[in-house]
Amino acid sequence: MLIYIxxxxxxxxxxxxxxxxxxxxxxxxxxxxxxxxxxxRHVTPxxxxxxxxxxxxxxxxxxxxxTKTRALDDEAFRKTPGAESVEQGFIRMTNxxxxxxxxxxxxxxxxxxxxxxYRMADGASVFPNIGKNALEFSKDWKKTELIFQGLEKTSAxxxxxxxxxxxxxxxxxxxxxxxxxxxxxxxxxxxxxxxFDFGMSSSLNQPVSGLLLKGMGPSLFLxxxxxxxxxxxxxxxxxxxxxMRNTLVDRFFVVLAVALMSINYLVWIxxxxxxxxFKMGWFxxxxxxxxxxxxLPVLIGVIxxxxxxxxxxxxxxxxxMYKDYVRTAFAKGVSKSGVLFKHxxxxxxxxxxxxxxxxxxxxxxxxxxxxxxxxxxxxxxLAVNAVNSSDVDVIxxxxxxxxxxxxxxxxxxxxxxxxxxxxxxxx
Amino acid sequence: xxxxxxxxxxxxxxxxxxxxxxxxxxxxxxSRLAMACLFVVLVYTAxxxxxxxxxxxxxxxxxxxxxxxxxxxxxxxxPSLPSRxxxxxxxxxxxxxxxxxxxxxxxxxVGIITxxxxxxxxxxxxxxxxxxxxxxDDFIVWLYSxxxxxxxxxxxxxxxxxxxxxxxxxxxxxxxTTWVGLCRLxxxxxxxxxxxxxxxxxxxxxxxxxxIMFRHILPNVFxxxxxxxxxxxxxxxxxxxxxxxxxxxxxxxxxxGVMISNARLRLWHGVWWEMTFVTLAIFGIVLAFNxxxxxxxxxxxxRLKTGxx
Numbered sequence: 069m070l071i072y073i074x075x076x077x078x079x080x081x082x083x084x085x086x087x088x089x090x091x092x093x094x095x096x097x098x099x100x101x102x103x104x105x106x107x108x109r110h111v112t113p114x115x116x117x118x119x120x121x122x123x124x125x126x127x128x129x130x131x132x133x134x135t136k137t138r139a140l141d142d143e144a145f146r147k148t149p150g151a152e153s154v155e156q157g158f159i160r161m162t163n164x165x166x167x168x169x170x171x172x173x174x175x176x177x178x179x180x181x182x183x184x185x186y187r188m189a190d191g192a193s194v195f196p197n198i199g200k201n202a203l204e205f206s207k208d209w210k211k212t213e214l215i216f217q218g219l220e221k222t223s224a225x226x227x228x229x230x231x232x233x234x235x236x237x238x239x240x241x242x243x244x245x246x247x248x249x250x251x252x253x254x255x256x257x258x259x260x261x262x263x264f265d266f267g268m269s270s271s272l273n274q275p276v277s278g279l280l281l282k283g284m285g286p287s288l289f290l291x292x293x294x295x296x297x298x299x300x301x302x303x304x305x306x307x308x309x310x311x312m313r314n315t316l317v318d319r320f321f322v323v324l325a326v327a328l329m330s331i332n333y334l335v336w337i338x339x340x341x342x343x344x345x346f347k348m349g350w351f352x353x354x355x356x357x358x359x360x361x362x363x364l365p366v367l368i369g370v371i372x373x374x375x376x377x378x379x380x381x382x383x384x385x386x387x388x389m390y391k392d393y394v395r396t397a398f399a400k401g402v403s404k405s406g407v408l409f410k411h412x413x414x415x416x417x418x419x420x421x422x423x424x425x426x427x428x429x430x431x432x433x434x435x436x437x438x439x440x441x442x443x444x445x446x447x448x449x450l451a452v453n454a455v456n457s458s459d460v461d462v463i464x465x466x467x468x469x470x471x472x473x474x475x476x477x478x479x480x481x482x483x484x485x486x487x488x489x490x491x492x493x494x495x
Numbered sequence: 496x497x498x499x500x501x502x503x504x505x506x507x508x509x510x511x512x513x514x515x516x517x518x519x520x521x522x523x524x525x526s527r528l529a530m531a532c533l534f535v536v537l538v539y540t541a542x543x544x545x546x547x548x549x550x551x552x553x554x555x556x557x558x559x560x561x562x563x564x565x566x567x568x569x570x571x572x573x574p575s576l577p578s579r580x581x582x583x584x585x586x587x588x589x590x591x592x593x594x595x596x597x598x599x600x601x602x603x604x605v606g607i608i609t610x611x612x613x614x615x616x617x618x619x620x621x622x623x624x625x626x627x628x629x630x631x632d633d634f635i636v637w638l639y640s641x642x643x644x645x646x647x648x649x650x651x652x653x654x655x656x657x658x659x660x661x662x663x664x665x666x667x668x669x670x671x672t673t674w675v676g677l678c679r680l681x682x683x684x685x686x687x688x689x690x691x692x693x694x695x696x697x698x699x700x701x702x703x704x705x706x707i708m709f710r711h712i713l714p715n716v717f718x719x720x721x722x723x724x725x726x727x728x729x730x731x732x733x734x735x736x737x738x739x740x741x742x743x744x745x746x747x748x749x750x751x752g753v754m755i756s757n758a759r760l761r762l763w764h765g766v767w768w769e770m771t772f773v774t775l776a777i778f779g780i781v782l783a784f785n786x787x788x789x790x791x792x793x794x795x796x797x798r799l800k801t802g803x804x
Contacts, residue, residue: 086641099657326789330782332733334740334755335774342762429646436648437737455652455743463653470646478644 069486076482080475087471088261095464096253101125102460106270113138113171123267123461124256126244131252134181134243139170140227145240148229158238161231163191168227168240179245182214182227184237191233209238266465271457276465279450287446290362290438291431294369299424302374306381310389311408321378328375336372337441340364354443365438377423384419388412417488425481429473515718519794529790535783539599546600549593562593562749571761574768583768585754586761591769594749595776601750602780605665605735606728612670613727614720617677622708624678625685635682639675647672651734655743665744669731677723684716718795725788729781736777751777 103119117138120126128135136142148168151159174180182195187209194202195214203212227242229235260267266276309318344364345353351364388394389412397407439448447466454462523529553560566588574583574591582591624635642650650672655664685708688694697707732751738744739752751773758769 082637083641083644086637087644090641090645094653094657326785327782330729330778330785332736332774332777332781334736334752335777338755338759338762338770339774346763436652440741451649451652452741455656455741458656460656463649463656467645467649467653470649471641471644474644474646 072486073483076479080479083475084472087468087475088258091464091468091471092254092257095460096125096257097129099460102270102458105458106460113141117172119270124253124260127256128246128249128252130254131249133245133249135246137174137180137242137244139172139174140168140240140242141171142239142241144168144171145237154236158236161193161229161235161237163233164231166229166231168229170227170242175244177217180216181243181245182216183211183239183241183243184214185209185211185239186235186237188233188235191231191235193229193231193233193235195228195230203235211239261468266468267461269454269459269462271454271459271462276461279462280447280465280469283445283447283450285446286356286444287435287439287448288431290365290369290444290446291435293362293366294373294435295427295431297366297370298373298377301370302377303381303420305374305378306385307408307413309378309382310385310412311404313386313389322382325375325378325382328371329379330375331372333372333437336368337437340368341441354441356442356444361442361444365435365442365444369435369438380423381416381420384416385412388416391415418485421484421488422481425477425484426474429470429477515795519718519791522794523790526790529787529794532783532787532790535779536787539780539783540603542596542599543603546596546598550597550600560593560597561590562597563589565589571766574772582772585757585769586766589749591754591772594754595751595772597749598751598754598773598776599780601662601745601748602732602735602777604662605669606731608666609669609673609731610724610727612666613674614677614724616671617674617723618681618713618720620674621678621681622685622713625682626689626704626708626712628686632682635678639678642672643675645672648734648737651738652741652743655738660743661746662744665735665738668738669734673727673731677720677727680719680723681716684719685712688712688715722788722792722795725784725791729784729788732777733781 101116101120101123103116103125107115107119117126120138126135126137145168146153146157146159148159148161148166151161151166153159184203186203187206188203189207190205192202192205195216204210264277266280268274269276269279272279305321309321312318341353341364345351352361355361385408393415394407394411397411398404402411436448436452438444439446440452443449450462451466453459454466523533549560549562566584569580569584569588570586572578572580572584572588574581580590580592582595584590585594620635620639624632651668654668654671658664658667689712694707694711697711702711735744735750736752736755739750740756741752742756744750744752754769754773758766758773762770
C-alpha cells in the first residue's frame, strides 16, 4: 500500500508541474505585466517599474541576461526633442546635441545595453554621458550595441547624442543586464510557490496568502452545508428513482431534474433573493453577520446543483441495475429494497465516491456568484472582485491552489477505490 | 463493457440497409419530446438569424438599431399584446423583445464559436493520442489532465481577464477550457477502433496515419462529437450569461447576461418583465438543448453516460 501511495504521489508531480506551467504561461507569457491595467493611465513609468519589480515582471520570462526596462520605451526615442521625424519611421539628427529623455535614472552598478539601428552618411556621433561610446560611420542601416554602466554619477536621467554630421536612427532599445541569467519570472514564480507566498493583491494592497486564509473560512461555512445536503438529497432521490424505475414518481423526478438543471444559476439567486428575502422577509438579504445569513445561500446552492446530481446518481444506479449480480440477487428472492441498498448502492459507490471527492476542491473556491450576491466575504467574492479589478496575483493564486487541491483529492479518490473495492489491483 | 449493442454502430454496412444516422433519426422521430425540442431549437435559431440580420443591416446602413434606440418617454412600459412593445420596455425605453433577439444572437454566437474552438482541439488531440499511443499519448493525457485539474469557472475567468473584457475573452475562455471531456472520449473510442479489421485493412493498403484517423476512424466516432456539441451548447450559453452578468463578457450589446444585470435592480421596483422574459428565454433554450442532447445520446450511443460529456 505504501508503495502504491508513493507511486501515485510521483505520478501526481507532472500534473502539478503542468498546472504551474499553464498558470505561468497564461499570466506571465500571454498576460504580461498587469501594471498599466492595474495602476491606470496616469502614472509614472517609475511607478510601473516598481510594481513590476515587486511582482517579478521586470525579469526575463524563462532565461536570459537582458531584460526590458521602462526607463526607455522602445518607441519613445521617436519623440526626441529637436530631431526631425522622417516618414519611414526613423528620426534624423543633424549637428548638435540631442537628448532622449529617460523616464527615470538608471540603476547604479548595473550594466545596460543600448541597441541602435542607425546610418550616418557623414560625420560622427558620440554619447558623452554614457562612457566613451561612439558610433562608427556607416552609409547603410547598421545595428550596433553599446554597453555601459548605469553609474551613480551618470545622474544621466537622459541619453545624450552628440552629433557632428547627420545621424538617422531607426531603432533604439535600452536593456538592463540581469546579475544572474536564471533570475527569471519563472524562477521567481517557483520561489513564491515554494514559500507559499502568492504575492500582493494590487487592489487591496495586502498579501494574497493572508486574503486567502481569511476568505477560506466563510467559503467553507457556505459550501460545506451545501455539499452535504446536496449529497444526501441527491442520493436519496436517486435511490427513490431507481427503486421506482419507470413509474410516475421516477419520471417526475427525471423531468424535474432536467428542468432544475436548465434554470440559470443567476435566476435562482435573483429570484430567491427577491421573493424570499425582499418580498417575504424570511431571510436577511445581504451580509455575513450570523448563521441566519447563510440559510438562503445554502438553500439556493443546494437547489441549483440538485438537478444534475440527481440525474448523475440515478444513471449510475440504473447502470448497476442491469448487471448480472442484481439478476442473481432477485432470482435468489432478495427483496427489492434489499437488492437496492445492500447490492446496488454498494457497487455504485465507486462512481459516487469519485464524483463526491473530486467535488471537494471546488468547495474551497466557494461559489463565485452566491458569495458576491449575498456579500459573503469568501474566496469566490474575492475572485469576482479580483477579476473586475484585474488583480492578477489573487486570481493566479486561486487558480493554482484550486488545481493543486484537485490533484490531491484525485489521489485520495484513487486510494478510496483501493479501500472500497478489493478488485482494484495495487500493482 | 462491450455490450452487443455496440456492434450496431461500427462500420456502416450496406447490407443492414440503414446507416447509423438513419437509424438514429428514425429513433429520434419516434420521440415526441425530442422532436419538440428540435423544433424549439430551430425557432431559437431562426430568432438568432433574424437578430443577426437586424444587426448587420443596421451596421451597414449605419443607423441606431431599435434595440439600442432610447426613448425616455416610453420608460418601463409594461408588456401588452397589441402594441409596439409586446414585452415592454426597459429603463431607457428600449424594446425588450428586440433586445431579447439580440441576446439570442449573441448566445448562438458564443455557443457556435466556442464549439469551433473546443471541438477541433478535442477531436484532433483525441485522435492523435488514441492512434499513436506511446509518448504522444502520454503527453496529451498529461496536457488534458492538467487542464482538467484547474477549476473550470476560475480558469475561464482568468483567461477572459488576461485577454480583456469583451466577447473575445468569452470565446477563448470557454473554448480553450472545455475540450477536455471530448478529447478523453474520442481518445478512448479511437483506441478501441484502432484494432478493428477495417483500420487494419486501411493500414495494410498503405494509407497514412492521418488519412486513417480522419477519413476512416473519425466518421465512426463522429456521433460523440454531435452529442458533445448538443450538450456543451447550453453550458456555453449559461457561462456567457454569467460572465456578461459579472461585467467581463459582452460590452455595450444586449446579451442575456447584460439584460439580467440591468433588470436585476429594477426588479426591486416591480419591473418584472425584462427579468422574466430573459429568464424564460434562457430556460427554454437550455432545456431544449439538454433534452435533445439526451435523446441524441440515447439514439446514437446508449453507452455514453451522463456526466461524461
